[in-house]
Amino acid sequence: DSIVYRTVYDTEKEAQTVPADSPYHGKLIGKALEKYAIEDSIAKVFGSESLGRIADEGLQIHGGYGFTEEYPFAGFYRNTRIDRIYEGTNEINRQIITGYFLKKALLEELPIREKLRNVPGILKEIDDLYYGDLLRREKQSLELAKHLTMLVLHEAICKFGQAMRTEHQLMEIIADMLIHLYLVDSTLARVSQRNEKGMPIDIQKKIAQTLSSESMYQISTLAMKGITNLLVGDALKGSLEIVESFIRRMVIPRDLFTLKREIAEDIINKEEYNY
Template sequence: MSELARGGQFLVKETKSEDIFTPEDFSEEQIMMRDTVKEFVDREIWPNKDRFEKKDYALTEESMRKAGELGFLGVAVPEEYGGLGMGFVSTMLVCDYISGATGSFSTAFGAHTGIGTMPITLYGTEEQKLKYVPKLASGEWFGAYCLTEPGAGSDANSGKTKAVLSEDGTHYKITGQKMWISNAGFCSVFIVFARIEDDKNITGFIVENDPSNGISLGEEEHKLGIRASSTRQVFFNETKVPVENMLSERGNGFKIAMNALNVGRIKLAAACLDAQRRTISGAAKYANERIQFNTPIASFGAIRSKLAEMATSVYAGESASYRAAKNIQDRIEARVANGESHQDAELKGVEEFAIECSILKVAVSEDVQNCTDEGIQIFGGMGFSEDTPMESAWRDARIARIYEGTNEINRMLSVGMLVKKAMKGHVDLLGPAMKVAEELMGIPSFDTPDYSELFAEEKEMIAKLKKAFLMVAGSAVQKYGPALDEHQQLLMAASDILIEIYMAESVILRTEKLAKKQGADNVKEQIAMAQLYLYKAVDIVNIKGKEGIASFSEGDEQRMMMMGLKRYTKYNNMPNVVALRETIAAKIVSEGAYPY
């Protein structure tokens, strides 16, 4: 293994396929864990979809207790606090496969294991961890996270909830209103963010749910999807919280909230994967059974095209999610080996890859929405009916683009964090950007490249897409400097380019590694998916690149960059996209399920 990757470095450094982790690299223990989780979902969750859709909150709570008994709630919790202490990849794996059947249970699971338990595990004192974490890891208690307020959504640090120290200095009195609180209806402990006096930043507190202590709940919210996920407003009226229940230090709440969201983002990407696999499998089965014009609709090109695109998206999502998860795990393990505590190592390990976490959150949450939408379309009129699983899958998917920071916020964050990393010297963007600028002024090579090796052109294309990003982003930073934050539409365009580069590179590298291991002839469908994903990525980079360039340049400068963009998004050998889709679809239709 080469030296450890750094977050954001994928943009300026070539990654070798042998240096990335893929789902084909799961250990026997991980495969056993995956199968155990799938068995649980198929037994406890999937058969009860109707009850979840009818807002059976008690069923959600009961299912969570069963998940706790099987150890699923403590996968990421260190063994000394009653958890399984498994690595980051394994925690992603559980999050992935436990989330496929219904968004209601997935949300309850994610809110509890992530933002409900993790802040105490990562920021709590030894006493706090020993007191609360074992009960949360076992499912004896459930956690919830109180950050959002009526006036504080994306601007999380603007909350009005107050924490006032008592005269004798023994406790704080918390007063305020929180909204959209997942698990509020059955949780035992809240992570609450409040402001002390006129502090610049909010502070975190661990608050036990005791109605006699000034805590009251609003009615269950009636939502588009995730209907059996308990979502309520929580009101605090001079709720007494012992001073020893402050989480971390005074004023550190905003940092806790942001770091919790980083982990939440990559876990949310994982939680959108199995929903896509199940949607594809359901759509393929239906398409094989549905006869029109004396033929199964699975034989029609229009349907096969949809199945191929759906499969390609989830295959790319898997590739990128597990690549990033292993990078995070490697970084955590290296820090622990250097003597850091598990708390510090995990915090810094995830923070290092915050850019990738934002990229994944956006890409995979949008893919699951597209996948479920096409699932409805394949079912036709039946897809619109509550009698089929497609309708609820589509509604459940919609929230994924909103929580853990909206996709708009995450798009801007990904580019903003990359620029900050460059300014700190953690990622050298300036050098490569200057080389691209020099290249634009030079004469392009007209040599015929050698594409005899598998993915030779595709890897060259990814290198060119990186140049396109460096050209657009480099020129934008040069023009606007720190004021770049004010140009949100430009940031959004640059972010879409960044996202496509990471996703396309991940899927190419995964498939190259697979082909080297199993032989290209044995993975022709995966090769087709990698090539199809890249083709679409190139298109998006071209469109978003033009949009970005036109927004901040004119005259000769604009013409030069537009020519550069054309050069960087040009195939020498255009793939036959129709044939690629047909190769992918043939396998899905023959197996009647997502087969990878």
């Protein structure tokens, strides 16, 4: 829900910049909303797939009873399937997400080459970031993951250029990396905001740690998959060494079983999800 709150807030704030008495109000609103089209696509993809996965697991927990109409999960399971289709299929939304960043990179609005020019320098710089911050390790991992995603996008552009738009499997890999980045970034920002306001963050911090760790594993796997399907020979060997140098620092060894158990126990004790 962190990405939903953030996206809705940013979209509404942008829409409010349009003068209500403008003769082009509708057109200007559409242009303002377009600014956050990527975030909208990310929220749609991740939200619908999360709901589908939860409905599926809920039905599975109920066993055979879950598949009968006497229990609510049969309806949940049936009704959530359409969410991945309407408002643009999730496959189309993934193409939109990566396509936006591809356009930015080709127009050199994203300084990818500059950012990746000195990898050892990047690693050293990130090691020194966020000193004393709450969730410092997670924030450093996020910065590393951003650079790793840029590396995969850069290699894809070098190989395919604008024709990358037709490489749908590759576009989906990069889209999934970007989805994880936005999800972790939004969650860390929300926990930090609660902490600054003096609000309780014990369980929220555990959720952020769990999410960050699992997302880093996912991004690492996606990066390896992308690079190994882009390059061959010495170029592949050199890039894999760079990817592995990022992954070694990105991945956070953590007892996720215990963290998840503590989160689940808190939900069970409160009998609600209220984070």
